Each structure stands twice: as structure tokens, then as C-alpha cells.
Amino acid sequence: MTTTAERQMELTLPMVPDIEIAAARAVGNLAREMGMSSEHVDEMMHAVIEACINAREHSGCADNRIYLRFLGTSQDDGSRIDIWVTDHGRGFDPEEARSRRTAPGTPHKRGRGLQLIELHMDEVDISTTLNGGTTIHMVKYEKKS
Amino acid sequence: MTTTAERQMELTLPMVPDIEIAAARAVGNLAREMGMSSEHVDEMMHAVIEACINAREHSGCADNRIYLRFLGTSQDDGSRIDIWVTDHGRGFDPEEARSRRTAPGTPHKRGRGLQLIELHMDEVDISTTLNGGTTIHMVKYEKKS
Amino acid sequence: MTEELKVAVERKPRGAVLYTKGYINNVGGEEIANRAYELMDDGVRTLLLNLRETKIVNSIGISILIEIIEKMMDKGGKIAFCCLTPVIHKTFQIMGLANYASIFDNEEAASKELGL
Amino acid sequence: MTEELKVAVERKPRGAVLYTKGYINNVGGEEIANRAYELMDDGVRTLLLNLRETKIVNSIGISILIEIIEKMMDKGGKIAFCCLTPVIHKTFQIMGLANYASIFDNEEAASKELGL
Numbered sequence: 001m002t003t004t005a006e007r008q009m010e011l012t013l014p015m016v017p018d019i020e021i022a023a024a025r026a027v028g029n030l031a032r033e034m035g036m037s038s039e040h041v042d043e044m045m046h047a048v049i050e051a052c053i054n055a056r057e058h059s060g061c062a063d064n065r066i067y068l069r070f071l072g073t074s075q076d077d078g079s080r081i082d083i084w085v086t087d088h089g090r091g092f093d094p095e096e097a098r099s100r101r102t103a104p105g106t107p108h109k110r111g112r113g114l115q116l117i118e119l120h121m122d123e124v125d126i127s128t129t130l131n132g133g134t135t136i137h138m139v140k141y142e143k144k145s
Numbered sequence: 146m147t148t149t150a151e152r153q154m155e156l157t158l159p160m161v162p163d164i165e166i167a168a169a170r171a172v173g174n175l176a177r178e179m180g181m182s183s184e185h186v187d188e189m190m191h192a193v194i195e196a197c198i199n200a201r202e203h204s205g206c207a208d209n210r211i212y213l214r215f216l217g218t219s220q221d222d223g224s225r226i227d228i229w230v231t232d233h234g235r236g237f238d239p240e241e242a243r244s245r246r247t248a249p250g251t252p253h254k255r256g257r258g259l260q261l262i263e264l265h266m267d268e269v270d271i272s273t274t275l276n277g278g279t280t281i282h283m284v285k286y287e288k289k290s
Numbered sequence: 291m292t293e294e295l296k297v298a299v300e301r302k303p304r305g306a307v308l309y310t311k312g313y314i315n316n317v318g319g320e321e322i323a324n325r326a327y328e329l330m331d332d333g334v335r336t337l338l339l340n341l342r343e344t345k346i347v348n349s350i351g352i353s354i355l356i357e358i359i360e361k362m363m364d365k366g367g368k369i370a371f372c373c374l375t376p377v378i379h380k381t382f383q384i385m386g387l388a389n390y391a392s393i394f395d396n397e398e399a400a401s402k403e404l405g406l
Numbered sequence: 407m408t409e410e411l412k413v414a415v416e417r418k419p420r421g422a423v424l425y426t427k428g429y430i431n432n433v434g435g436e437e438i439a440n441r442a443y444e445l446m447d448d449g450v451r452t453l454l455l456n457l458r459e460t461k462i463v464n465s466i467g468i469s470i471l472i473e474i475i476e477k478m479m480d481k482g483g484k485i486a487f488c489c490l491t492p493v494i495h496k497t498f499q500i501m502g503l504a505n506y507a508s509i510f511d512n513e514e515a516a517s518k519e520l521g522l
């Protein structure tokens with residue numbers, strides 16, 4: 001397997017209203033330029049939006065910044081986009097957050113952000129430590145057809 | 146003078162045809178989101194395009210990558226965007242390149258990239274060393290009206 | 291950034307259609323809610339939301355849509371959606387919204403089924 | 407990336423108009439050149455390039471435009487431009503293109519002046 005093209009973007013954004021749109025647009029452009037299908041692009045954009053909203057709404061960070069990194073890799077058999085969304089906030093317990101969830105499809109007003117992210121992306125892992133901030137890493141694959 | 150908002154983007158792009166459009170689009174979005182006028186946005190995009198083309202056409206770099214950094218700062222009296230376009234190539238002598246120039250307006254097929262960049266941006270400085278690569282740093286201001 | 295949602299209302303013989311354009315976030319959701327509550331106060335009991343020009347929603351916006359549906363159900367009315375992008379459709383399903391609001395592919399099918 | 411330039415040709419009683427859409431880079435410039443040379447071979451001596459739908463040019467693309475102008479001048483014809491964005495207009499001036507090609511605000515003014 002040879003890696004033919006790789007592009008990376010790092011983005012630092014202030015936590016202001018609607019800033020998640022800037023983040024989503026940036027990853028959307030990168031994904032489109034790499035030839036991802038419009039539905040995959042859309043899913044990634046929605047996942048990034050939820051991750052940014054969580055950082056803004058829950059992290060309580062002092063520096064008021066969201067740090068994003070996007071890595072796009074093209075390989076013989078398709079392409080892959082890795083996304084990291086990081087805040088320097090209070091961190092949380094993902095297990096505890098998961099246990100507060102209701103089953104998908106049950107109408108529930110909040111507590112769906114992480115669930116949506118998991119649904120839209122192929123892989124999701126969260127590294128978070130108490131007062132050490134949170135990074136959510138997500139991956140989307142697109143096989144060549 | 147208080148700095149109210151700052152956003153940064155770092156972008157690593159492969160040197161493939163038309164990649165300068167991805168770079169220009171990224172800085173264009175950032176500038177628009179910061180409220181820059183469409184003419185300033187357009188000028189920045191054209192400057193970034195020329196800088197990326199120079200890196201691709203002249204740098205002869207081995208890693209085949211262009212490194213971009215955009216920094217947007219909003220201040221009381223307006224906003225400012227700093228752009229760095231870096232390659233890890235052979236470097237060049239900007240004085241020598243300038244001396245090869247013809248006067249602006251004289252029809253001439255090549256040798257206009259740096260001139261266009263200087264015209265489109267408010268400040269331009271080039272750091273380049275033989276075989277140590279090139280960074281072109283450019284600044285665009287927009288005063289609040 | 292201006293990602294403001296635009297809402298247009300069209301009254302129909304037996305209800306109304308709400309057209310949205312743009313990002314449905316908290317502010318956009320509230321905007322839709324205000325227009326929907328005005329219509330409900332006016333006696334409208336069948337409301338179709340045509341999201342044709344909305345490409346992005348977030349979970350806060352959707353939770354407001356769920357509140358609107360609940361209020362309408364309390365009044366014995368119903369809310370339906372049409373013209374969703376595939377990803378918004380999927381999102382509505384996870385958020386549980388598809389459970390008590392019908393979702394149609396296009397406005398014609400929706401109007402016919404709802405008797406608008 | 408597909409930033410392909412599209413070119414459309416419209417023959418006029420006394421010349422032709424070339425409409426461009428998209429990015430004028432080396433490839434786009436060559437595309438324009440091919441169409442322009444076809445028209446010249448066909449005897450066209452007055453050619454208007456309407457750049458209405460071009461928002462971005464690069465210096466390589468422009469140098470190809472200069473070549474086209476030179477070829478046309480050799481044949482005793484003329485090339486003009488219209489509908490440039492302010493930044494493209496400025497760029498044409500520095501590149502020296504404005505020196506031997508007229509630039510018009512809109513197609514009407516250009517057609518009238520050129521007698522197309």
C-alpha cells in the first residue's frame with residue numbers, strides 16, 4: 001500500500017457563536033478536494049459541528065480556543081480523513097456520559113452530540129483527563145469504488 | 146489596543162496541480178469569516194496563489210509539500226491577516242530576482258509572481274537561504290470603517 | 291460570522307408550510323419555534339417544515355424542533371418534514387424526531403398525505 | 407481537484423466573443439488559446455474575451471493571454487476584454503496586458519466600441 005497524497009490542516013478557532021461552521025467548512029473543503037463523496041463530506045461536517053459545540057458548551061476552558069487538526073491520506077484503495085478536536089478544558093468521564101444516554105431513536109432533547117458523532121464517523125476515540133482537556137479523534141474512510 | 150479575536154490555520158498541502166486553489170480558498174474563508182471586504186479577500190487569494198505556484202515551480206523541494214500558516218487578528222481598529230507560505234526547497238536570491246524584473250506594465254510573460262504579491266498585499270517579506278527553503282510572509286490590513 | 295437562518299411561511303387551506311434556509315442551530319431553532327408558535331396561536335394544526343435549503347443542523351437546533359413537535363401534539367395537531375438531505379434524515383432518526391413526525395421526500399407527497 | 411476552465415464561443419457579424427468560466431491557469435490559458443487560434447484561422451480579427459465568470463487568474467495563465475494578444479496583433483487584429491473583477495483588472499495592469507488590449511466594463515460597451 002503506497003500513500004500517494006497527504007494533506008494536513010491545523011486550525012485554532014476562538015469559541016464564538018457559530019464558529020463550528022468555520023471548522024466544518026474547512027474539513028468539508030479538504031474532504032471534497034480529496035474526492036470524498038458528498039454524503040461522507042456532509043457526515044464529517046456534522047460530526048465536527050457536534051464536537052466543536054461540545055468543546056464550547058461543556059469544556060469550560062480558560063483559553064477560549066478550539067484546536068482542530070485534519071489529516072487526509074490517499075492510498076491505493078481509497079482515502080481516509082483523520083480529525084482531532086481538542087479543547088484545554090475540564091475534561092469528563094465518557095463512560096459516565098454514555099450511561100446517561102437514552103436509546104437511539106428515543107426522543108430526548110440533549111445528550112446526543114457524542115452519539116451523532118459516533119454514527120457519522122467510522123471510528124471515534126476520546127482522550128480526556130480531569131482538568132487536562134479533551135481530544136476527540138475521529139476517522140472517516142472512503143473506499144475507491 | 147485590545148486583541149479581541151484571533152484565529153490560526155496551518156495547512157500542509159502536496160504540490161499537485163491546482164493545489165494553490167485549496168490554499169486560496171482556505172485563506173479566503175478565514176478572511177471572509179473575519180469580515181474582510183471582498184476585494185481584500187480576492188487580493189489575498191491571488192497573492193497566495195502566486196506564492197504557492199512559486200513554491201511548486203521553483204523550489205525544487207524534495208518533500209513535495211507546501212506549508213501555509215494563516216493568522217487572523219481582530220483589533221479595536223480593524224483586522225489583520227498574516228500569511229506565511231513556506232517550502233523546504235533550494236531558496237533563491239530575492240535581490241537578483243528583483244533585478245531581473247521589467248517595469249510594471251511592460252508586457253512580459255513571466256517574472257511577475259512576486260510583483261503581483263507585493264501589489265496585492267500591504268507588507269511582504271521573504272526569508273530564504275540557499276538549500277534552506279523559502280518563507281514568504283505577507284500581511285493584509287483592514288481598517289474598520 | 292453570519293449563518294442566520296431564514297424562515298418563510300406559506301399559509302395553505304388546511305395548514306401551513308414553513309420553509310427554512312440555512313443553519314438550524316439554537317438561534318435558528320428559536321426562529322422556527324417563534325414562527326411555528328405564531329401559526330399555532332392562529333389555529334394552525336397541520337404544519338409542514340420544508341428544509342430544502344438547509345444543509346446543516348446541530349443537536350441543539352434539533353432539540354428545539356422536538357419541543358415544537360411536542361407543543362403541537364399537546365394541541366392535537368401534527369408536524370411533518372420534507373426535503374431533508376440524507377444526513378439530516380439520518381440525524382433526525384437518531385435524535386428520535388422521526389418517531390413522532392412524518393418525513394416525506396418532497397412537498398407534493400407531504401401535502402397530499404397531510405391534506406394541506 | 408477539478409478547477410477546469412470552460413470556454414464558450416459566440417460568433418458575431420464582425421468577430422467573436424469568448425466567454426470563460428473558472429480559473430485561468432496554464433491549462434485554462436491553453437484552452438482559451440486553442441479556441442482563439444481556431445477563430446483566427448477562421449479569419450476572425452476582432453475577439454472579445456468576456457471574463458464574467460472568472461474570479462481567479464494566475465500569472466502563468468495571464469502570460470498565455472499575452473501570447474494570444476501578440477499572435478492576433480501579428481495578424482493585424484485586436485483582442486479586448488470585458489467584465490473583469492477589480493482584482494483581475496489590477497492584475498492585468500501590472501502584467502502589462504492592459505497596454506495593448508482594451509478593457510471594457512461590460513459587453514455592450516465593448517461590442518459598440520469594437521464594432522462587433
Ligand SMILES: Nc1ncnc2c1ncn2[C@@H]1O[C@H](COP(=O)(O)OP(=O)(O)O)[C@@H](O)[C@H]1O
Pocket residue numbers: 054055058059060087089090091092097109110111112113114115134349
Ligand atoms: N469537550 C468536552 N468537555 C467536557 N465535557 C464534555 C465534552 N464533550 C462532552 N462532554 C460531556 O459529555 C456529555 C455528553 O455530551 P453529548 O453527547 O454531546 O450531549 P450534550 O452535549 O447534548 O449534553 C455532556 O453533557 C458533557 O457533560
Ligand SMILES: Nc1ncnc2c1ncn2[C@@H]1O[C@H](COP(=O)(O)OP(=O)(O)O)[C@@H](O)[C@H]1O
Pocket residue numbers: 199200203204205232234235236237242254255256257258259260279465
Ligand atoms: N519559492 C521559491 N523557491 C525558489 N526560487 C523562487 C521561489 N520563488 C521565486 N523564486 C525565484 O524568483 C524568481 C521570480 O519569481 P516570480 O516573480 O514569481 O516570477 P516567475 O515565477 O514568473 O519567474 C523565479 O524565477 C525564481 O527564480
